[in-house]
Amino acid sequence: MPNPKRRHSSSRRGKRRAHDALTTQMMIRCQNCGAYSIPHRACKECGYYKGRQVVAVRTTAVEQE
Ligand SMILES: [Zn+2]
Known part of the structure; x- marks a missing residue:
């Protein structure tokens, strides 16, 4: 099996991981109930x-119609 000849330095590892940060999810207000939800998805609430x-x-409570 091929293996790397040299280990990467912690500096090099850090530079690679500089782009790994997660961004916060875009949120919109639901038109129906006003809860925050993800755009272009059905409201979770x-x-x-x-x-x-x-x-x-x-729902936890049984709805009667
Ligand atoms: Zn909703």
């Missing part, structure tokens, strides 16, 4: 997208 229900939301 109410299951709404583009003004209509697209996903059934599991």
